Amino acid sequence: MRDYRERLAYYLRTLRGEEGQIAFAQRIGVSQSTLQRLEMAEQNVGLDTLEMICVRLHCEIGDLFPPLPTDR
DSSP states (O other): OOOHHHHHHHHHHHHHTTSOHHHHHHHHTSOHHHHHHHHTTOSOOOHHHHHHHHHHHTOOGGGGSOOOOOOO
16 A cells, blocks of 8 residues: 555645646745655655645645556
8 A cells, every 4th residue: 555645745746737846835835845855755744734735725634645546
């Protein structure tokens, strides 16, 4: 089973799309370096940060952890 960090990373990368990391990081309320680590599944994230991301993206916490696509 893949862990929640990978699922969050996938969600953030997918949602950001072609938007630059700096602009997207500002939009969700984290630094660019934090976003980079989150997108690479290299950083744990606290509930306060998850809540802030949800508020900024107008989503529920469960939305941040979608199922990952199957392996190719």
